[in-house]
Amino acid sequence: MIPLFKPYMPELKKIEEILYSGKLTSGFYRNGFEHKLKDFFRTDRYITANTFSNAIYVTLTALGIGAGDEIIASPMACLVSTQPYLTMGIKIIWADVDPLTGTLDPDNVRKKITPKTKAIVHNHFCGYPGYLSEINSIGYEKGIFIINDCIEAFGSESDDKLIGLDGADASVFSFGPVRIPNTIDGGGVIFKDHDIYKKSILIRDCGIDRTLFRDELGEINPECDINLKGYSAMMNEVNAYIGFCQMDVTNKLLNAQRKNALIWDSFLLENAIGIPIARKNTKPNYWIYGMRVKNKRKTIETFRDQGYYASGVHVNNNIYSVFGDDSYLSGVVEFNNSFVAVPCGWWLNSDG
Known part of the structure; x- marks a missing residue:
């Protein structure tokens, strides 16, 4: 039977070299994968993470959304897209969808907004773009963050723009096994604001500024302060290499x-x-x-x-x-x- 999903895997000529290189993280291929993603989207505000869930956590922390806040989301989504909000202590308010497309109904979203609403999470169901301009306009009008849930929407377009370049505050992508591209596991985020993007780079690495973290002897520098909550969310070299190779096709x-x-x-x-x-x-x-x-x-x-x-x-x-x-x-x-x-x-x- 022809499968609904199938992982793509290119020839990986250098995988063994990487495995025995002694450099399994924060090396050439993670940086290279990110550069290829930036070229694909024509943006300089793209980060990768080791899982889709961690990409969401980094996004929420960078935007200042956390426990006690509310977000509006569509229930027509993958559990991997919705569970991370619960684990952060965020309350999800379900909004209805357009029955013809499965994507958020802008009119219903408006009705769900409360003083506690911090973000609208806009899922593009199975890669079909939702009402981007309408939802983004609500966010702009109400001062609410818009987060594109692009778990299945890498490469999808609306009004001749790739989703992720549509004006949303953040667009979160999955590089899971059946995505294009896939890194077996991983995620990525495009941020609209450059300062939030720079902040996210520290958050995904336990709040560490790597340019200051070690002194001239290579020892941890006690004068390097950590003032941000963060995660161990850096993509490793093996996963990044797989994504690096896939970007070519x-x-x-x-x-x-x-x-x-x-x-x-x-x-x-x-x-x-x-x-x-x-x-x-x-x-x-x-x-x-x-x-x-x-x-x-x-x-x-x-x-x-x-x-x-x-x-x-x-x-x-x-x-x-x-x-x-x-x-x-x-x-x-x-x-x-x-x-x-x-x-x-x-x-x-x-x-x-």
Whole structure:
């Protein structure tokens, strides 16, 4: 059966050299991976982290968001995207989604804002861009941070701009096993504000300023103060090398997925199985190909019978008691009951 997800792995000619180099962290490839990411996004405010969760923690700490604060988020997201906020002691207020796209409904977001709201976390469901200009405008108007949850949206575009360059205060990316690019595990963040970006570099390394941390003998310098809370979140050389190599083919893989999406567009048009998830002026990365159907279970079974591993991918997080909010959200229910994804990855034609 053609899988819905499949990790890409390039030839890794120097992996053994790195493993036995004695330099497994903070070396050439972490810096090189970050430089390639900065070139891809044409920004100088991109950092990497060793996990997606740590990328979120660094982001929240850099923005000054913590225990007792509230954030507004979509329950139509991966648990990896939502659980970190709970572990920081942040209260999540669920907002409804547009039932046609699975992304945040700007009008409903407005209704959820309280004096405790510090950020809106904007998930771009399965790589399909949400209402970026509308959500970003709310943040600007209300003085609330906007955090793009780009766990599945690397390379997705809206209004001819890559998500991450749209004006959000921070955009958090995953480099997990089934992402493009993947580093087996890892994450990254683009910050809008240069000072917050510089602050985040210290936060991801236990608050340490490496230019001052050691003296001329290489000993820890007691005069180097640590005045920021931080994390051990630096990406190691092995993971960074994998990402470094993948950046050379990232556009090729994204283009292959978009070509596959055109084939699915024609298939749905000819067979009237479902309605593709689509919005004007957006360009998904087609991590998966999404559609809305009348009978979700039957459609999944039909595609699987034909050799395509179809799935609903995620379930709405407000069903989980850990979040303490099982509010009924009509758009979420409608979307979750109708959404089906089929494989659209770079491997589709070669396996099919």
